[in-house]
Amino acid sequence: AQKVTQTQTSISVVEKTTVTMDCVYETRDSSYFLFWYKQTASGEIVFLIRQDSYKKKNATVGHYSLNFQKPKSSIGLIITATQIEDSAVYFCAMRDMSNYNVLYFGSGTKLTVEP
């Protein structure tokens, strides 16, 4: 089964700066999908961004981008120009394509953006 590891338990940054959250994964699949989700203070979990392993270009959505380093099995989330409302818990996840698209999640990183 896939394994996803987030070692940063919490990060605190000042508003308008850039933050990077780390994630490493393990898989035997040659092709796979990686995701980042955000959990807000209300508990809602929303999809942010996805990286397909066969794509060399790093995915970007708004002020979220990914740093995909396939040889290192690493998929970092970069948030530029952070805002107070970016404060949340961020989860990295990997899809198991051979098992009904089950998502395996990391333990999450709590981001606090301070004024």
Add this chain to the structure above:
Amino acid sequence: EAAVTQSPRNKVAVTGGKVTLSCNQTNNHNNMYWYRQDTGHGLRLIHYSYGAGSTEKGDIPDGYKASRPSQENFSLILELATPSQTSVYFCASGEGQGSNSDYTFGSGTRLLVI
């Protein structure tokens, strides 16, 4: 608007009692999933289903059963609830095998077993 709805939002149960958590989706997705969230563990998979009538064990199925009577509904059943099952439970739906779309999550059910 397509959605995943969980009920109840909050539940207090007695140790040894039976608890049923319900999930309904209007996405017409084939796959549905139950996760629990605990501090330090992220989201861990309990059971999942790839269609009506099917249930499969996830990584932590002990103490839980699941039921998928229809495409829209997927329940998680705790036959004999224990305090260790105090947690926040999330249901999600997703498209079938080979799809490259993401999950839709419900809002979660907060369960306290006393």
